Each structure stands twice: as C-alpha cells, then as structure tokens.
Amino acid sequence: MVGLQKENQKPPVKEHIGSHKLLTIPEITMEIDIRYDDELRKKVRDGATDPPGWVDVITCGETDLTGDSDDGMKEYLTSFFTGLLQGLEECTDGERTVFRTVNGPIYVVLEPLEGEAIRVWFCYRKNAAETGGEPEPYEPAAIIGNEELVQAVVEAAGDFLEFVEDVNPELVADSYDYQGLREDIEAVRKRYELN
Numbered sequence: 001m002v003g004l005q006k007e008n009q010k011p012p013v014k015e016h017i018g019s020h021k022l023l024t025i026p027e028i029t030m031e032i033d034i035r036y037d038d039e040l041r042k043k044v045r046d047g048a049t050d051p052p053g054w055v056d057v058i059t060c061g062e063t064d065l066t067g068d069s070d071d072g073m074k075e076y077l078t079s080f081f082t083g084l085l086q087g088l089e090e091c092t093d094g095e096r097t098v099f100r101t102v103n104g105p106i107y108v109v110l111e112p113l114e115g116e117a118i119r120v121w122f123c124y125r126k127n128a129a130e131t132g133g134e135p136e137p138y139e140p141a142a143i144i145g146n147e148e149l150v151q152a153v154v155e156a157a158g159d160f161l162e163f164v165e166d167v168n169p170e171l172v173a174d175s176y177d178y179q180g181l182r183e184d185i186e187a188v189r190k191r192y193e194l195n
Contacts (some may be wrong), residue, residue: 028061028144030152034077036163044167049177050078052102060142060149065122066138073103078177081157083108086148086185091118092191098129116146150192157185 025042035054043051056072058065066073083099087110090097096111109121109130121141125130128136135141165172172178188194 009021014066028142030061030144030148031057031059032152032156033057033072034156034160034163035072038076040163041167043170044164047168047171049171049175052078053077053167060120060144061144063123063140064119065140065142067122073101073106075101075103077160078181081153081160082177082181082184084110084153085181085188088118088153088188089184089191091146096132112146113143118146118149119142119143120149146192148184149189154185154188154194157181161185 033056035056037054040051040053043053052074054072055066055075055077079161080101083101087097087099087108091110091112094112096109098107100107102166104124105126107123107126109119109129111119111121113119119141120133120143121129121139123135123139125133125136125139127133161172161178164178172182172187
C-alpha cells in the first residue's frame with residue numbers, strides 16, 4: 001500500500017520564526033501521465049466531450065497517488081482536469097476542496113497549507129474527505145509546493161486539450177466542456193502567476 005510518505009521522501013519541516021510556524025517544503029516534483037492511445041483517440045474523434053481515458057500515473061516525489069495498480073486509473077479526463085484546476089483556484093482563497101472521481105470512487109482532496117504548499121490526498125472515505133479528516137496510511141497523499149503542483153496540472157491539462165485539438169479541432173471549437181477547460185487553465189495560470 002502507498003502510505004503518506006515513502007522512505008526517500010523528506011518530510012515537511014516546521015520552522016519557528018517569531019511566533020509563526022512556517023512549513024518548509026523539500027523540493028518535490030509532480031508528474032501526471034495520461035495514456036494517449038488509439039482508444040482515447042477514437043472517443044475524441046467520435047465527439048466525446050468528456051472521454052474516459054487512462055491516467056497511468058500521478059506522482060508527487062516518491063509518492064504514487066494512483067496507488068499500487070500497474071494499470072493506472074480510468075477517469076473521465078475533462079472532468080478530472082476541471083476538478084483539479086477549479087480546486088487549485090479555490091486553494092488560492094485558502095479553501096480546502098474535494099471532488100469525486102469515477103475511479104473507486106476516490107475523493108481528491110486539495111488542502112492549502114502554510115508556506116505555499118498544498119496537500120494532495122486521494123481519499124477513499126467520503127465522510128473523511130468532506131469533513132476534513134486526515135489521510136489513513138492506506139490512502140495516498142503528499143505535500144507539494146504550490147508552484148510545482150500548479151505547473152504539473154496546467155501542463156497535463158494543456159497537453160490533453162492539445163491532443164483533443166489535434167484529433168478533432170471542431171470538437172474543441174464547439175464544445176462548452178473543452179472551452180471551459182481552456183478557461184480554467186487560463187484562470188489558474190493567472191491566479192498563480194504562471195507564464
């Protein structure tokens with residue numbers, strides 16, 4: 001099972017400066033890999049505005065958020081990226097956000113922390129996700145810097161949108177879902193001041 005932190009992942013460190021505690025986050029990168037296969041290409045070519053596709057892996061440092069499955073997780077990709085992007089927007093206001101995926105189901109929790117960091121938690125328990133519980137050892141979770149998380153999500157969502165445009169340009173032009181995804185990408189870029 002994937003725990004909160006792997007052995008090689010450095011834990012966040014709390015520093016005391018005056019009367020404030022700051023969370024110092026070690027340099028951690030995030031990777032989101034989508035399987036752009038013939039099955040997904042066919043669904044997009046056929047006009048799917050929220051095509052089911054495989055998220056092969058989501059890692060934060062050494063932590064694999066997709067769990068132990070070698071197959072990854074199947075998700076409705078437009079909804080998945082929209083949930084992540086809108087959640088990141090809410091995090092800029094200091095709000096903890098939760099959205100439900102179709103895989104499991106899993107509740108993806110994005111929780112802003114002190115020190116420009118966000119905890120990403122793939123929660124299997126609806127009540128814990130909605131009421132602010134803590135991750136159990138069997139629930140994958142990681143703490144990552146805002147910039148690294150936002151960059152990974154914006155890049156992966158942008159790659160997905162680019163894939164759809166390459167396969168079916170008319171679909172992107174005519175679809176409220178894809179136009180909304182484009183707007184969410186731009187909104188997150190602005191909120192987090194990405195280039």
